[in-house]
Amino acid sequence: MSYEIDRKDIEQLLREAGCEDRFVRIFLNTMDGGSVEAQLHLLQDQRRRQLDQVHVEEKKLDKLDYLRYTQEKQLSACTKSKWEKLRT
Numbered sequence: 001m002s003y004e005i006d007r008k009d010i011e012q013l014l015r016e017a018g019c020e021d022r023f024v025r026i027f028l029n030t031m032d033g034g035s036v037e038a039q040l041h042l043l044q045d046q047r048r049r050q051l052d053q054v055h056v057e058e059k060k061l062d063k064l065d066y067l068r069y070t071q072e073k074q075l076s077a078c079t080k081s082k083w084e085k086l087r088t
Helices: 007-016 021-033 036-087
Strands: none
């Protein structure tokens, strides 16, 4: 079983994975003269950078979720207060 992918497919995969042009060029150059270990190292570093960015975005979403939660609680308290006033 062969696991080789041609250069054009590798470039497309890298671009679809969100890699910047600079990384794609470096990776393709490493294919020309570097070892598979060097390529794996580049991919591992790129994956780490992208995962770090995912964590940054998750933290932003957490802040939005917290704000939504507080707003929903405020709305719920306001609605409850209005109902209590109507019942008395």
